[in-house]
Structures are given as structure tokens and as C-alpha cells.
């Protein structure tokens with residue numbers, strides 16, 4: 001083990017295993033996770049060469065091979081608990097996306113959430129057994145955000161009791177669905193339903209795409225891969241053109257909306273229920289965000305204690321780069337953010353679970369709050385995580401730019417989370433829509449509960465900020481959100497008072513509306529982090545996590561100091577105080593940085609990074625990695641004899 005990293009692990013101020021257990025949700029969960037990871041890491045079928053050396057087709061082949069092995073093993077091991085399956089899948093793909101994500105993550109949940117009993121009877125088992133492999137085909141070339149603008153049509157034909165599906169224009173072609181290109185043989189297709197001459201809006205239809213024996217596309221189905229992307233190249237994101245494809249009436253998911261045999265349409269109790277699976281994935285994205293940032297922080301912090309660079313004192317050894325305050329300022333707030341996002345991920349998962357149960361019981365009253373919260377936190381966490389991965393890459397200097405570091409792959413695979421499942425700006429505006437409605441309720445004398453209580457009148461007048469107190473800092477974030485949300489609603493009102501239409505006024509305030517939503521999400525994250533600490537039994541864990549929560553809050557204030565000052569929450573002098581305490585915290589947490597990343601308990605296989613190796617032996621591993629690169633298969637590349645040699649021989 002590299003002596004520097006070894007020294008970093010001597011005498012942490014807390015019990016690393018206790019924090020690992022806390023992050024996992026208990027000692028038994030840690031043991032189970034390690035057991036499942038070991039099953040994968042000891043399975044010779046899962047051994048693989050560095051993915052960076054493969055082509056797009058090679059990566060897809062590699063991914064499909066792992067999918068098949070994973071499904072076989074899940075059945076053989078008798079894994080039925082969704083938590084086990086999710087942990088096993090994460091171990092197989094090391095957190096990377098895979099061609100079955102949409103089948104497992106959206107197609108199956110769509111069946112569970114939107115299918116009738118008969119439909120479940122017909123589709124679920126073959127889908128669970130992977131005879132049916134599905135995807136979620138909603139986005140079209142011309143529309144991803146504006147769902148009501150989707151052009152694919154499903155015309156009901158009462159004579160044959162079938163729907164006829166078409167993508168009538170080039171912009172109607174389904175574009176992006178994961179697994180659609182080469183993997184899926186079915187899709188849930190979102191289409192505008194027409195029956196009895198009337199458009200009844202978006203509904204979900206199960207469409208078979210490929211022959212179950214030959215996998216060849218069926219008549220009327222033109223399907224393929226959309227080609228190489230910025231990342232995510234293990235997944236065959238595809239396109240789908242539909243030309244008069246006929247499906248039985250019973251292929252429309254009819255748990256909520258219905259089309260009777262004669263074509264009569266029965267409206268769903270809420271027309272947003274069809275959007276439920278998107279909310280499920282948004283909640284899942286929030287709970288996964290922390291894992292991505294945990295990997296990036298582990299790589300960059302471990303590298304930062306083995307990398308020595310520059311010379312502060314002549315003759316003295318070059319310092320570890322984590323000794324530089326700037327390196328601490330880049331990485332330690334991100335480490336604190338990783339822990340903060342772990343707790344907000346738990347919070348959103350619990351919220352989704354609770355509200356889904358009440359929706360199943362027919363109570364739709366909290367759907368809006370769930371949508372607004374999951375949409376805002378999905379945008380808030382993914383924007384910060386993706387930017388954080390890039391910060392970690394840059395903090396590793398040149399070697400961070402090598403695929404050997406694992407950081408470019410981590411960045412390009414996580415970057416689309418700011419776009420898919422709801423483009424982040426659009427999601428923040430959904431949260432803003434909800435917040436503006438809450439302001440309206442307060443104006444009508446209604447008292448609010450939960451995370452928006454700060455909008456109630458005379459929400460307690462707070463003493464001046466005490467930057468040493470986490471509770472006081474949470475109050476500061478609350479006051480900032482209250483001021484920003486109220487301020488933007490006043491801005492909207494004054495636009496309307498000047499005679500602007502609702503639409504114009506809204507568009508003129510979009511930037512402020514997004515900022516107000518971000519401040520609301522930031523408050524919810526800080527509040528949740530602080531509240532979670534109260535439940536931590538182990539005193540050593542509680543102490544170190546409190547320092548991280550303190551750092552996260554102080555750093556948030558310095559990053560958005562304009563908001564806090566505009567809101568009157570703190571003045572210049574108090575801001576200086578905040579920055580001073582933040583700097584002190586950086587140097588005190590520096591010694592705990594490696595143990596705090598070890599607590600994530602991410603194996604070298606999972607990390608797939610030469611720079612982030614647990615033993616810190618980076619340089620030999622980097623050299624060995626480069627030597628195996630395909631370009632080094634021959635000392636003289638074939639292009640020399642084909643092009644350069646003739647050039648050098650020619651008399652220029």
C-alpha cells in the first residue's frame with residue numbers, strides 16, 4: 001500500500017465501519033451488499049477488459065452479455081427482493097447504465113402501476129422472465145419536454161376493436177428510448193388517443209416491436225439505434241417509426257383510463273396518473289445521485305493524498321496536493337454534498353413510497369407535492385453532481401483526463417441525468433409553479449404545512465445568524481428561500497399589474513423562478529441533513545457527520561452569498577465570519593477525508609479507476625493500463641507503412 005495513503009488511514013476520528021453501516025441502512029444491509037458484490041466480483045463471467053478500449057458495438061455486446069448473465073444469476077440465486085436485485089445490478093454494471101435499464105426501471109413499473117389485473121396476468125410474467133423485453137417510448141424527435149405536443153397517434157377502430165398507431169411526421173418518430181435500438185421487443189408507447197373522432201390526450205399502449213423468435217422488426221415497425229452519443233454508449237438508445245401498426249384494444253394500459261369495446265372513453269381520476277412512472281424514476285435519480293458523487297470524491301481524494309506536487313520549502317519533500325487549501329476547497333464541500341445527497345435520497349424515496357400508497361388507496365391530494373418535490377430535487381441534485389464530477393476530474397490534473405481515471409466515463413454517463421426524465425430547467429419550473437400556488441394559498445388565508453411552512457405569515461423572527469450553529473444555518477437557508485419565493489411572486493404580480501398576460505409575466509420571470517426553486521430545494525436538503533443527524537446513535541458518527549453538515553451549509557452560503565445578503569439574512573461582516581469558519585473546517589476535515597471516502601465502501605472493481613485504487617499504487621497501475629491499450633498491440637502501427645512511409649520516401 002502506498003505509504004501516504006496508509007498514513008491517512010491511521011487513527012480516523014470516527015468508526016469508518018459504523019458510518020458505512022449507517023449509509024447502507026444497517027450492519028445487515030452492509031453484509032448483504034458485500035455478499036452480493038462478492039458474488040459478482042468472483043464470477044469469471046463478469047471479468048472484463050477496460051471498457052475504454054471497446055468500440056460502440058463492442059461496448060453494447062459487452063453490456064448485453066452481462067445483462068444475460070445477470071438475469072440468469074438473479075434467477076439462479078433466487079433474488080426476488082427489489083433491494084437485492086438493485087444491489088446485484090449495481091455490482092454487475094458498477095453503476096453504469098445498461099440496455100435493460102428501461103425494461104427494469106420503466107417498462108415493468110408501468111405494468112405494475114398502470115395495467116389492469118388481466119393485463120398483468122398477460123404481460124408481467126413474460127416480462128419478468130425477459131421473454132418480453134420492453135422500453136418506455138415517450139420522447140419523439142420533435143418533443144421531449146412538452147408531452148401534450150407529442151404527435152404519435154392511436155386511433156381506435158371499433159370494427160376490429162384495435163388501435164392503429166402511427167408516427168405521422170418525421171418529428172413524431174420516437175427518439176431516445178433506452179434499449180429501443182436493438183434490445184427491446186416491446187415498448188410502452190405514449191400516444192394521443194383518438195376515439196369516436198375525439199382526441200382524448202396521452203395514453204399508454206403496449207406495442208410488440210420484434211418477432212419473439214427471430215427478433216426481426218414486425219410489419220409497420222421501423223426501428224434502430226440513434227448512433228454514438230456523448231456517453232451512455234453501452235445503451236442502444238433508439239428510434240421507432242410506426243406505420244399503421246394494429247394492436248388489440250386490450251393493449252392500452254387501462255388501470256385508470258379506459259376505452260370500452262364501442263370506443264367510449266372513460267377518463268382517469270387524474271390525468272397525471274399516466275405520468276406516475278416518470279415521478280418514480282425522478283425519485284430514483286435523486287437517491288442514486290449521491291453514489292455518483294461518492295465515486296468521484298473517492299477517486300479525487302485518494303489521488304490527492306498520493307499525488308505530491310511542487311515545492312513549498314527548498315529541500316523538503318513535495319507536499320501532498322490535498323494539503324493545498326484550494327484542493328481542499330474543491331473536494332471537501334463535494335464530499336459533504338455526497339453525504340447531504342445520501343440523506344435527501346432517503347427522504348425522497350420515503351416520500352414517494354408514502355404518497356404512492358395513498359394514491360393506490362385513491363387519495364390523489366398529495367400528487368402535486370410529490371411531483372413538485374421530486375422534480376425540483378432531481379434537477380437540484382443532478383446539476384450539482386454532474387458539475388461536481390467535472391470538478392473532481394480537473395482536480396486530478398492530467399491523469400484526470402485519462403480514461404484510466406474513470407472520471408471521464410463517470411461524467412459522460414451521469415451528464416444526461418440533467419436532461420432525461422425531465423430537463424432540469426423545466427423541472428425547476430414545475431417546482432416554481434407549485435411554490436407560486438402555495439403563495440396564493442397563503443394570500444387566501446390558508447396555513448401551509450411541511451417544507452413550505454416558511455411561507456406562512458410571521459414565520460418566527462429569527463435571531464442574527466450564528467455561523468457556529470447548524471440550526472442557525474438551517475434557519476438562514478429557510479429565510480433565504482422565504483425571501484426569494486415571496487420576492488418572485490411579487491415580481492409576477494407587478495408584471496400582471498402592468499397589464500402583462502399570465503404567460504408573458506411568467507416568461508419574464510423564468511430566471512428568478514428557477515432561482516427561487518433552487519433556494520427552496522437547497523433549504524430542504526440542508527434541513528433534511530440536519531434532521532437526519534438527530535437520529536444517529538453512534539456519537540463518533542454523529543460528530544463527523546455534523547461537521548460535514550456544517551461545512552455543507554457554510555459552503556452553500558459562500559457560494560450564494562448574494563442571495564443571503566439580498567434577503568437580509570447576513571451582512572458583509574457576518575459573511576467574512578462564515579468564510580473564516582469554513583476555512584478552519586476545511587483544514588480540520590482534511591485529515592478525515594480518506595476515511596470518509598473509505599466509508600462509502602466502493603470496491604476497486606466498482607470504482608474502475610487507476611487513480612482511486614484503495615492501495616494508492618497509482619503510477620505502476622497507470623503504466624500497466626496504458627501498455628494494454630489496443631494502439632500498443634504492435635510497436636509499429638499499420639498506418640505507418642500505409643501512409644507515412646510512402647510520404648517520407650516521396651520527394652516532397
Ligand SMILES: CCCCCCCCCCCC(=O)SCCNC(=O)CCNC(=O)[C@H](O)C(C)(C)COP(=O)(O)OP(=O)(O)OC[C@H]1O[C@@H](n2cnc3c(N)ncnc32)[C@H](O)[C@@H]1OP(=O)(O)O
Pocket residue numbers: 097101102105136138139144145146147148178272275276278279281284285288367368371419420421422423426430433434437
Ligand atoms: C438512477 C436510475 C436511473 C435509471 C436509468 C434511467 C435511464 C434514463 C431514463 C430516461 C427516461 C426518460 O427520459 S422518459 C421521458 C421523460 N420525459 C419527461 O420527463 C417529460 C417532461 N415533461 C413533463 O413532465 C410535462 O410535459 C410537464 C410537467 C413539463 C408539463 O406537463 P403539462 O401537462 O403541460 O403540465 P402543466 O400544464 O405544466 O401542469 C398541469 C398540472 O399537472 C401537474 N403535473 C405535471 N406533471 C405531473 C406529474 N408527473 N405528476 C403529477 N402532477 C403533474 C402540474 O403540477 C400542474 O398542476 P397544477 O399546477 O395545475 O395543479
Ligand SMILES: Cc1cc2nc3c(=O)[nH]c(=O)nc-3n(C[C@H](O)[C@H](O)[C@H](O)COP(=O)(O)OP(=O)(O)OC[C@H]3O[C@@H](n4cnc5c(N)ncnc54)[C@H](O)[C@@H]3O)c2cc1C
Pocket residue numbers: 102136137138139142143144145146175176177178232237416419420421422423424425426429
Ligand atoms: C441519455 C438519454 C436517455 C433517454 N432515455 C429516454 C427514454 O428511455 N425514453 C424516453 O421517452 N425519453 C428518453 N430520453 C429523452 C429525454 O427524456 C428528453 O430528452 C428530455 O425529456 C428533454 O426533452 P428534449 O430533449 O425535448 O429537450 P427540450 O425540451 O427541447 O430542451 C431544450 C431546451 O429548451 C428548454 N425548454 C424546453 N421547454 C421549456 C419551457 N417550458 N420553459 C423553459 N425552457 C424550456 C430546456 O430548458 C432546454 O434548455 C432520453 C434522453 C437522453 C439524453
